[in-house]
Amino acid sequence: MLAKRVRLNRLFSSPSGRLVTVAIDHPIAFSYDINPHLYRVRDLLPRIAECPPDAVTMMKGTAVHCWEPFAGRIPLIVQTSCFTPGMPTRDHQFGFVEDALRLGAEAIAMTITVGTEAQGDGLAMLGRLVSDAAPAGLPVVAHIYPKGELVPKGERYTARWSRYAARVGAEVGVDLVKTDYTGSAESFREVVDACAVPVVAAGGQRLDSFRDVLAMAQGVVEAGGAGLTLGRNVWASGDVAGAIRALKAVVHDGASVDDALSLCPGA
Numbered sequence: 001m002l003a004k005r006v007r008l009n010r011l012f013s014s015p016s017g018r019l020v021t022v023a024i025d026h027p028i029a030f031s032y033d034i035n036p037h038l039y040r041v042r043d044l045l046p047r048i049a050e051c052p053p054d055a056v057t058m059m060k061g062t063a064v065h066c067w068e069p070f071a072g073r074i075p076l077i078v079q080t081s082c083f084t085p086g087m088p089t090r091d092h093q094f095g096f097v098e099d100a101l102r103l104g105a106e107a108i109a110m111t112i113t114v115g116t117e118a119q120g121d122g123l124a125m126l127g128r129l130v131s132d133a134a135p136a137g138l139p140v141v142a143h144i145y146p147k148g149e150l151v152p153k154g155e156r157y158t159a160r161w162s163r164y165a166a167r168v169g170a171e172v173g174v175d176l177v178k179t180d181y182t183g184s185a186e187s188f189r190e191v192v193d194a195c196a197v198p199v200v201a202a203g204g205q206r207l208d209s210f211r212d213v214l215a216m217a218q219g220v221v222e223a224g225g226a227g228l229t230l231g232r233n234v235w236a237s238g239d240v241a242g243a244i245r246a247l248k249a250v251v252h253d254g255a256s257v258d259d260a261l262s263l264c265p266g267a
Contacts, residue, residue: 003137004015008175010075011055011139016252018227019054019200020217020244022234024062025079025109027258037236042066048234049074050241051248057109057229058098063161067103075106077141080129089116089148097132107176108133109141114165116148123172124173130173135151139256141176141230142169143202156180159187163194170196178202178229185222192224203230210237210246210267214257217250240267 012019024041027034038044045066048056055075058067063078080095091112100108110129112122126142133140146161157159159182169177174197181201182188192199201220207213213233219226226253237243242264249255249263 023057047240076232107139111143115151139175142174166195185219188223198226235266
């Protein structure tokens with residue numbers, strides 16, 4: 001367990017006890033094209049590293065080919081699964097514990113879906129990952145979302161479904177859960193309180209303004225959440241480094257939304 005504690009301490013290195021991470025693990029899943037903001041990933045990574053987040057999540061192939069200049073400077077989380085375009089409720093594993101260890105990762109992540117007829121397959125996959133990671137002292141992060149076909153339309157972002165998703169991850173044995181933000185500090189507190197492990201909020205869809213992103217971050221902190229993991233709301237902004245700087249100010253330093261906005265004029 002000491003090795004796991006060492007890695008978790010590196011992730012949660014801020015005195016706030018929370019973390020802000022950036023995910024660039026999107027290209028396989030959402031469409032049969034590449035988001036233009038992720039097209040030149042070698043150019044994006046230095047912009048992320050300019051104001052380094054507490055960790056970056058990526059697929060193993062991107063890490064192998066692009067992460068060496070930043071190795072040891074920013075904690076790495078290796079994503080091991082995703083869904084594919086046209087099949088958003090079925091996740092597939094293609095990364096494993098040995099990949100994360102070989103890449104020097106601080107943690108390993110897996111995305112699964114709840115509220116789907118295939119939920120059992122996803123839980124079995126996540127359970128195997130937890131068991132495989134334990135002997136190596138490698139923390140497991142569940143990216144777990146209630147987006148299956150059994151979730152009633154319009155209910156995905158409710159406290160009921162997010163707290164169920166978070167609790168499922170904790171029951172399977174992960175060390176950190178990432179799930180949907182529920183829209184307010186009050187409702188997200190229900191998610192945090194229902195989960196025995198730290199809960200971070202997913203950045204979700206592109207929000208209308210960066211003020212909305214910072215307001216979400218503030219809500220997560222007020223709810224007792226462990227932080228946020230953001231993708232497009234950081235790397236699709238006009239000021240990647242400034243966006244990370246502003247988020248860290250809210251999450252780690254308790255800055256107001258207005259004060260944090262002044263740190264990212266281009267976002």
